[in-house]
Amino acid sequence: MLSPLRFGVLGVADIAVRRTLPALATIPGEAALVAVASRVLPRAVELADEHGVRAYGSYAALLADPAVDAVYLPLPAGLHGPWIERCLLAGKHVLAEKPLAVDHATTVRLLRLAAGRSLVLAENMTFPFHSQHAAVSRLVAQGRIGELCSLHASFCVPPRPDGDIRYQAALGGGSLLDQGVYPVRAALLHLGSGLRVDSAALRHDPVRDVDLGGTARLRGPGGVEARLEFGMDGEYRCHYELTGTRGSIRVERAFTTPPEMTPQVWLQSGSGASHALELGADDQFARCLSAFVAQVRTGVAPGGDSRHQAALADDIRSASYLTSGSSL
Ligand SMILES: NC(=O)c1ccc[n+]([C@@H]2O[C@H](COP(=O)([O-])OP(=O)(O)OC[C@H]3O[C@@H](n4cnc5c(N)ncnc54)[C@H](OP(=O)(O)O)[C@@H]3O)[C@@H](O)[C@H]2O)c1
The missing domain is CATH 3.40.50.720 (NAD(P)-binding Rossmann-like Domain)
Structure with missing residues (x-):
């Protein structure tokens, strides 16, 4: 052993x-x-x-x-x-x-x-290591929401304490790199890697010289669309929703599900009412660590998702027009 x-x-x-x-x-x-x-x-x-x-x-x-x-x-x-x-x-x-x-x-x-x-x-x-997302992918693959049309994902947190690393430009601060990468990753997880950035906007804090949040609209093969939002200047929002031609799936607390928490996933399929799925709790941090150990043991480390995520973050930044965010 x-x-x-x-x-x-x-x-x-x-x-x-x-x-x-x-x-x-x-x-x-x-x-x-x-x-x-x-x-x-x-x-x-x-x-x-x-x-x-x-x-x-x-x-x-x-x-x-x-x-x-x-x-x-x-x-x-x-x-x-x-x-x-x-x-x-x-x-x-x-x-x-x-x-x-x-x-x-x-x-x-x-x-x-x-x-x-x-x-x-x-x-x-x-978060992709939490088993709830594989359950969502299975429902999509089974056609339970019909043809997948769009994903809407949000990760926004309330303002951080003054002096937080996320407010420091010299330390790579800003919401795109801190919160924004989660909705980007959700889009990659469910819509695949063929996404292109259509438009984006960042709320820029002129005093701290970091972005406090933003939005992005991405498009994938066949016209599938992703609408992403992120921020560290408002209320807590942490969910995504997949919409298809005959239903939708919504995942609450999608990116930060604590290990003891029962997943909050709702399916609305065909003419049926929306209902919560019965899914087990999972520890996404432990699963991610286990996957890393397995990669070390096998020598197989794909890295593709990190590359695609970084490329999309670059594209969101360069496609963005800047609006002025508030500064303390
Ligand atoms: N995967 C996730 O779910 C998740 C969640 C939250 C955060 N994160 C990521 O984890 C990282 C840390 O976030 P955090 O919230 O844990 O931050 P944090 O509490 O501020 O910790 C950052 C640590 O970096 C070290 N450090 C080295 N140089 C520093 C400098 N010039 N200024 C400040 N700290 C410096 C400090 O450790 P010492 O002083 O002990 O050397 C500090 O404790 C970030 O990249 C963040 O995006 C990931």
Whole structure:
């Protein structure tokens, strides 16, 4: 039997503490946390002590640890690319937070660097791993909503605290890269990779120089359409809806379903009334981690979805006209 893949974490990030490390602890046969690094040693020590693992006061020190096979990288978006590169050059597999990099060219370059070194680089885009989305895909494939015509997806969150990494242009902040990549990924998941951006708009904060939200309209083969919205300046919205010629499917809390939550998926088919599907809870973070471990074990790491997502994010940015968003 293979021993668990040994993970180190770069940065005591909220998402690591709240979601990824608890999920990692649920798959002990597959993966184990062995080290934590922070720019501030006491912060690393506090988290490392909770898990009974080694602490480092710099990211470079963790990368020099030969007992670390793979790095989980939950840094601000603008630091993903540079630190992914350093991890790969140090011979580590990398599971990086979304997005892998701030643009398509860097994403492609990093995936090639990983492949050239026989290392796995994967994006911790977890929601597609929740079994509810495969259930949705099966219903579509069975023709339960007829011919698929459109997807409408939203991921919007209320304003973040001042000083949040998402408000800092130098750290790759902005809503497109933070929330926008989720509806983009939902479109790729259900409509495939042949999508093109028709039009887009970003609400730009002139003081912080980041986008606070936006919308995009995409079109796919056969005229199928995606309408996407994202933001960090309004009410919480986290859902998608697929509409077909004879019905629709709506998924609530689509991108952030907690592991204990019963999925909220409604099907309206033909002349029938809309009804909730009976689906089981699932831990999308644990499933994503398991998939990463399997990729390391088999040496097969597709990376295609991350590439397409990065290309569409680039296209949304360049197709966008800017409106002025509010600034604090
Ligand atoms: N997959 C998901 O569902 C999901 C959900 C939320 C967030 N995320 C992603 O995870 C990443 C982190 O998000 P978060 O909300 O967890 O952020 P966060 O709490 O602010 O954590 C970011 C960490 O990055 C490190 N860091 C290094 N240089 C930094 C700098 N110059 N300024 C600030 N922090 C710096 C810090 O760790 P040290 O000080 O310990 O070194 C910090 O704790 C982002 O890329 C975000 O998009 C993913």
